[in-house]
Amino acid sequence: MKSIRRDVTLHCTLAITIVLLFLGLGLYIIIRHVLRKQFDHGLLARLSSVVSNIDFDPPDHFHVEFDASNTLGWKVPSHPLYVQVWNTDGKVVFRSQSLAGFSLLFIRPQPGKIFFNSLQIPQTGHFREAITWLQIGQEGDSLGEDHRLGLSGGPKNPNDRKQQPKPQGREMYLLALARPMKRVDNALATLAVALIVSCSCAVAGAAGLLVMMVSFGFKPIRKIAARIESIGVTDLGDRLPTDYIPMEIQPVVQRLNALLARVQNAFLREKELTADMAHELRTPLAGIRATLELARNRPRSSDEYRQTLNKTLALAIQIQNIVGNLLTLARAESGQFTSEPSASRLDQLLERNLAEFSESLTARRVKLEQTAWSVVTIVAPPELIVLVIRNVLDNAVSYVNDGGTIRFSLLCREDAVRLEVANTGSRISSAHAVHVFERFWRGDAARTSGQHHSGLGLSIVKYVMEQLRGTATVETQFNGWFVIRLVFPATDAGSLGP
Amino acid sequence: MxxxxxxxxxxxxxxxxxxxxxxxxxxxxxxxxxxxxxxxxxxxxxxxxxxxxxxxxxxxxxxxxxxxxxxxxxxxxxxxxxxxxxxxxxxxxxxxxxxxxxxxxxxxxxxxxxxxxxxYNAGSNLVTVGNLTVDLNARRVFCDKNEIALSAREYAILEYLLLRRGQIVSRTQIWEHIYDENATLESNVVDVYIGLIRKKLESAGSSRLIHTRRGQGYLFSRCS
Incomplete structure (x- = not known):
C-alpha cells in the first residue's frame, strides 16, 4: 500500500544524501586543490633553495650541495628530494642520487613559467615535479637575475634549439625538482574517509530525525482519523474541529465537514420519510385491522361480510397507492429515471392523460375549460413529463367539487412554457397552500373526502420540476379555486405552431 | 356510558x-x-x-x-x-x-x-352493594351468586346508577350518558327501564336499591 509517510521519508533522505554528497565532494575538491597549491608553493621554495645550493663547474658539471642546509627538510628519508638538470639539448647534466636509475620527465616549459607535473616513480609512489629554466653566468657560480626562483625568460620557442637564448656569457639549463606527495595523498585519503563517514552518519541521523518529524507531522491526521472513527450514525451532527488542524489539511477537513453535513441531511430526510411512511401506513393498517376484528367478533350477515371486504379492499388500495408513490419518489430521487430527453407534445400528453379521467369527471358533472391552448413541444425525458402531468391532473380531478370546473391554460412564451391547471372546490387556505408540496401533507378536504390519496403526488411534481430546472407553484384564489402553475424553462421548451 | x-x-x-x-x-x-x-x-x-x-x-x-x-x-x-x-x-x-x-x-x-x-372512581372490576355484585368487565350482574339476565340497555342504566351510587341522578343525565345523538327517545323510556331493572333485581332476591326522588331523579343506595 502506498504510504505518504514512507515516501516523504525516503524522498527527503534521498535529497539530503544528494546534497551531502555534493557538499562532501565539493569540500574534498577544494581541500585537495588547496593542499596541492600549498605543496606546489613548497616545491617552489625548495626549487629556489636547490638553485642556491648548486655548485657549477663548467662546462657541464653540476653539483647540488644537499648537506649545506636542511632548512627545507629535504634530507627527511621518508620524503626524499629528486633533482635533475638538463642542458638545452636534453642531455642530463645532473641527477641526484635519490633518483637512482629513474629519470624525471623532460618538458620544456613556457618562458617565464614553471611547469608542474604529477608522476609515478616505481617503488616510491606519487610525486610532484616542477620544471623551470635555469640561467648560469660565465663566471661560473653566479646565477642569473632570476636565479632565486630558478627562472629565466627562456627561449621564445622552448623546442627550437637554434633559437635557444644564449645571452652573452650565460648558459640556459632546465632544472627539475620532484618530491613525493605521500603526505598530501594520505591527508586527502583521511579527509575522504572522514567525509564519507560523517556524511553517512549525517544521512542516517537525518533519516531517523525525518521519521520522527514526519510521524509528528502526521499527528493531526491521526487525530482526525480517530475523530472520524468516533462519529457514529447517531453523532452525525458532530463536526471535525478545525482549530488545531494545519493549514494544508484544512481544505480536507472542511470538505469532510461538508460531506458530514450532507450525510446528516440525507439521514434526516430518510428518518423523516420513514416516520412519515410509518405514520401514513399505520392509519389505513389500523383501519384494516379494526374492520377485520369487528367482523370476526360475532357472526355477521353475508351483506355485512361483503361490506367488510369492500372496506378492506379500499384500504388495501390506499396503502398500495402510498407505496407506489413512495417508490416513484425514491426512483426519481435516486436518478433511476434515466431516459434521454426527447421532444414530446405537451398538449397531446395532457389530452391523452385527461381522457383516462373522463368517466369519473362525467359522472361528477365536472366541466373542463381551456382559457389558452397552444401546440407545444417540450424537450425532456418523456417519463418525467408524464409523471408530472398525471399527478397534476390526478390532484385536480380528485379535489374538484361535484359539478365544479377544471380550467387549463397552456402557453408557449419566448422564455418558457407555462401550464396552469386550476380546479374549484378547494378548501385549502392560502396559509396552508405552502404545505401542499410537503410529503404526506394533505389538506383538510383530502382527509375528509374519503378518497385514496397518499399526500405524495405534488411532492413528486415539485421534485421532478426541479430536476427539469423548472418551477411548480400553487395559489388559492377566491371562490375556492386552487391553481397549480408549472413553468418549463426555455432550454427545455420549444414550440410547434401550426 | x-x-x-x-x-x-x-x-x-x-x-x-x-x-x-x-x-x-x-x-x-x-x-x-x-x-x-x-x-x-x-x-x-x-x-x-x-x-x-x-x-x-x-x-x-x-x-x-x-x-x-x-x-x-x-x-x-x-x-x-x-x-x-x-x-x-x-x-x-x-x-x-x-x-x-x-x-x-x-x-x-x-x-x-x-x-x-x-x-367514576370504581377501583375494582367487581362492585358489590348488599347482596348484588356487578362485574364491570364481563358486564354481568349477580345476586347471591345467581346471575340476573339484563338487556344491554338495562345493564348500561344499572351500571351508570351503580357507579354514581349515593348520588341523585336525573333522567337527563341518564339520557346523556346512555343514549347517543342518534337515539330517538320517548319521554318515559328511562322510567320504563328503571321499572324493569327493579323488577329483575328484586325478583332475584335483592333488596330495593334504586329509589325514586320525585322531581329530582333516581338514587342507587342500600337504604332509602
Whole structure:
C-alpha cells in the first residue's frame, strides 16, 4: 500500500544524501586543490633553495650541495628530494642520487613559467615535479637575475634549439625538482574517509530525525482519523474541529465537514420519510385491522361480510397507492429515471392523460375549460413529463367539487412554457397552500373526502420540476379555486405552431 | 356510558364506533376537531377516543380545551404518532391514556373500561352493594351468586346508577350518558327501564336499591 509517510521519508533522505554528497565532494575538491597549491608553493621554495645550493663547474658539471642546509627538510628519508638538470639539448647534466636509475620527465616549459607535473616513480609512489629554466653566468657560480626562483625568460620557442637564448656569457639549463606527495595523498585519503563517514552518519541521523518529524507531522491526521472513527450514525451532527488542524489539511477537513453535513441531511430526510411512511401506513393498517376484528367478533350477515371486504379492499388500495408513490419518489430521487430527453407534445400528453379521467369527471358533472391552448413541444425525458402531468391532473380531478370546473391554460412564451391547471372546490387556505408540496401533507378536504390519496403526488411534481430546472407553484384564489402553475424553462421548451 | 370517537379517517372511525356500540356504549362520532368540541360542549361524554392529526382543530387543541371543563371526560389518545415526545406531550396536556395505531380492538375496549372506572372512581372490576355484585368487565350482574339476565340497555342504566351510587341522578343525565345523538327517545323510556331493572333485581332476591326522588331523579343506595 502506498504510504505518504514512507515516501516523504525516503524522498527527503534521498535529497539530503544528494546534497551531502555534493557538499562532501565539493569540500574534498577544494581541500585537495588547496593542499596541492600549498605543496606546489613548497616545491617552489625548495626549487629556489636547490638553485642556491648548486655548485657549477663548467662546462657541464653540476653539483647540488644537499648537506649545506636542511632548512627545507629535504634530507627527511621518508620524503626524499629528486633533482635533475638538463642542458638545452636534453642531455642530463645532473641527477641526484635519490633518483637512482629513474629519470624525471623532460618538458620544456613556457618562458617565464614553471611547469608542474604529477608522476609515478616505481617503488616510491606519487610525486610532484616542477620544471623551470635555469640561467648560469660565465663566471661560473653566479646565477642569473632570476636565479632565486630558478627562472629565466627562456627561449621564445622552448623546442627550437637554434633559437635557444644564449645571452652573452650565460648558459640556459632546465632544472627539475620532484618530491613525493605521500603526505598530501594520505591527508586527502583521511579527509575522504572522514567525509564519507560523517556524511553517512549525517544521512542516517537525518533519516531517523525525518521519521520522527514526519510521524509528528502526521499527528493531526491521526487525530482526525480517530475523530472520524468516533462519529457514529447517531453523532452525525458532530463536526471535525478545525482549530488545531494545519493549514494544508484544512481544505480536507472542511470538505469532510461538508460531506458530514450532507450525510446528516440525507439521514434526516430518510428518518423523516420513514416516520412519515410509518405514520401514513399505520392509519389505513389500523383501519384494516379494526374492520377485520369487528367482523370476526360475532357472526355477521353475508351483506355485512361483503361490506367488510369492500372496506378492506379500499384500504388495501390506499396503502398500495402510498407505496407506489413512495417508490416513484425514491426512483426519481435516486436518478433511476434515466431516459434521454426527447421532444414530446405537451398538449397531446395532457389530452391523452385527461381522457383516462373522463368517466369519473362525467359522472361528477365536472366541466373542463381551456382559457389558452397552444401546440407545444417540450424537450425532456418523456417519463418525467408524464409523471408530472398525471399527478397534476390526478390532484385536480380528485379535489374538484361535484359539478365544479377544471380550467387549463397552456402557453408557449419566448422564455418558457407555462401550464396552469386550476380546479374549484378547494378548501385549502392560502396559509396552508405552502404545505401542499410537503410529503404526506394533505389538506383538510383530502382527509375528509374519503378518497385514496397518499399526500405524495405534488411532492413528486415539485421534485421532478426541479430536476427539469423548472418551477411548480400553487395559489388559492377566491371562490375556492386552487391553481397549480408549472413553468418549463426555455432550454427545455420549444414550440410547434401550426 | 357515552363515548365520543374523534377520528378523521372514516373507515377506522366507523369500525371503532360500531365495536363500541356492540358493547352497548352510546357512541358519538366526529370527523374533525370542531365537531368534537361541539359534542363535548353538549355534555354527557364519559370517554373521548381522540386522534391527534385532525382537520379544522388539531387533536391537541381539542384536548387542551376539554381539560379546562368541570365535567371533563377521560381521554384516550389514539394516534399513529409513536415517539416518546408525542406520548409525553399528550399525557402532560391532560390525556389519561395513549394507544398507538394499529391496535387491537380488545385492547381498545379494555382501556375504555379502565377509563370509565377511573372516571367514576370504581377501583375494582367487581362492585358489590348488599347482596348484588356487578362485574364491570364481563358486564354481568349477580345476586347471591345467581346471575340476573339484563338487556344491554338495562345493564348500561344499572351500571351508570351503580357507579354514581349515593348520588341523585336525573333522567337527563341518564339520557346523556346512555343514549347517543342518534337515539330517538320517548319521554318515559328511562322510567320504563328503571321499572324493569327493579323488577329483575328484586325478583332475584335483592333488596330495593334504586329509589325514586320525585322531581329530582333516581338514587342507587342500600337504604332509602
Amino acid at each position: 357515552r363515548i365520543l370517537v374523534v377520528e378523521d379517517f372514516k373507515p377506522l372511525r366507523e369500525s371503532i364506533a360500531q365495536t363500541l356500540r356492540e358493547e352497548s356504549y352510546a357512541v358519538d362520532e366526529a370527523g374533525d376537531g370542531r365537531v368534537a368540541l361541539w359534542h363535548i360542549q353538549n355534555g354527557g361524554v364519559d370517554v373521548v377516543v381522540l386522534d391527534l392529526m385532525l382537520p379544522e382543530v388539531d387533536g391537541l387543541q381539542v384536548l387542551q380545551s376539554l381539560v379546562r371543563r368541570k365535567d371533563r371526560p377521560t381521554v384516550l389518545i389514539l394516534t399513529a404518532k409513536d415517539t416518546l415526545e408525542d406520548r409525553i406531550r399528550c399525557l402532560d396536556a391532560g390525556a389519561d391514556d395513549y394507544l398507538i395505531k394499529p391496535f387491537s380492538l380488545a385492547e381498545l375496549l379494555a382501556r375504555v373500561r379502565a377509563l370509565i372506572r377511573r372516571r
